[in-house]
Amino acid sequence: MNSGIATRRITEMPVAVIDFETTGLTPGFDRVVEVAVVRIDPGKSPRLVFDTLINPCRPMAATEVHGISDADVASAPKFKDIAGELLTATQGCILAAYNVYFDIRFLNYELANAGVMHQPPHFCLMYLRTMLGLGTRCKLEDACRFHSVEFASSHFASQDALAASQLYACYLSEIQRQGVATFADLANLRTYKFNSSFGCSPFPDPTTFGLRRFDKLVSRAGVAAPVDxxxxxxxxxxxxxxxxxxxxxxxxxxxxxxxxxxxxxxxxxxxxxxxxxxxxxxxxxxxxxxxxxxxxxxxxxxxxxxxxxxxxxxxxx
Structure with missing residues (x-):
């Protein structure tokens, strides 16, 4: 890996933690219905920079998991509407998700529909736990409990992304303790598919793809998750x-x-x-x-x- 972010120091690289709620597991047949981005710039605390419901342009499904109904997304933007905002929120970052193999597949599909063909560097927080010898793979909820991170099991994209970003703070401390300096060093700890993405470059300015800003977002922020x-x-x-x-x-x-x-x-x-x-x-x-x-x-x-x-x-x- 001689390009991309492989030689960048991990502590100096901004991270965008993403989380999607979807109608199911299969990109294309299933669609994104909510997206949130928590950005972690070097030396700063995690902050929620993007959060919106998405109209999937198909009947809702998996409501029993995420609690989102057809009525909730009726006035929400389509993914192609917010693609520019999403790229602005993640510009210059390496992407992270708790189960990145799930999220990156949906991200790539939805962005391709919006005319964006770009593979960003990314890593998985679920697998980072095993790479660093901190434990086995487990649900986000269980990882948060193990590392004393506050987490409300909600399937609200913003809450899950914020919890995952707090986990990254724990893992970053362990990365530094183990003397892992660059992403190439991280890749040497254990072989995972996402390691190859360290040879890719972060998302550029969204105008590169002809995307515009969009401000008509529909967020569940401030809405209490129902107890069910x-x-x-x-x-x-x-x-x-x-x-x-x-x-x-x-x-x-x-x-x-x-x-x-x-x-x-x-x-x-x-x-x-x-x-x-x-x-x-x-x-x-x-x-x-x-x-x-x-x-x-x-x-x-x-x-x-x-x-x-x-x-x-x-x-x-």
Whole structure:
């Protein structure tokens, strides 16, 4: 990696923590319905710089996870409307997300629709925890609890991005303690797919892509998340499952982690079937996007099916 940000010092690089709420797991079929950006400039505290609901131009789905309805987004902007604002908020930054493999796929899809074909440097806060030897992969809520970061399990993009940014502050201290200076040094700790993005350059000024500013945002900021035990249980199980699906290398330990979350939430069998069906269809559609499913992908699908079966239901049962 001889270009991009690989040789930049981590402590001197601004970070934009992003979080999306979506209608599901599959970019294209599913769409973004909320986006938030928390920016962390060197030496400064995290600050929420962008937050809006998005009209997905399709019927709402996954309301049981994020609580967003069709009525909530009826007057919200479309993603292409706010693309310039989003790039302004993230300009010059390396992007971070708690499950970056999920968020970056949606970001790339939505920006491509807005005419932006640019791969920004990015890293995953969920995997950064394992890179630094701080623990195994887990939900954002569990990581916050472990590192004493205040977190309200809400699936409000702004609240989740703020919590993730506080986690980054904890991890940055550990990065400095371990003497990891540059992003190239970080990549040497452990091999993950996002390491290759360190050879990319941050987003430039949005006018580079002909994008304009847009100020008609619709935010849930200041709205208290409703207390709904069923929705919280569904969201918690969804998050646990999405965590282990990040790389589709599902270990027995991870399977036990998801099983414990299911037992804790007390979800009904019908609810489990819906969640598992969505997860399997999403992975299948990703693999089939190039109209070819190779042996490696076939093995991953079989493993996923077996894991979902152990958790209570899988396609074909």
């Amino acid at each position: 035990p069923t929705r919280q249980a569904i969201a918690a199980y969804w998050d646990a499952l999405k965590t282990v699906l990040a790389d589709l290398e599902i270990t027995e330990e991870e399977l036990e982690y998801v099983a414990a979350e299911r037992a804790r939430g007390g979800l009904q069998e019908e609810q489990i079937r819906v969640i598992h069906a969505r997860a399997f269809v999403s992975v299948l559609s990703q693999f089939a996007a190039d109209r070819w499913i190779d042996d490696r992908e076939s093995r991953k699908l079989k493993r996923l099916n077996a894991c979902l079966a152990k958790l209570g239901w899988a396609p074909g049962m």
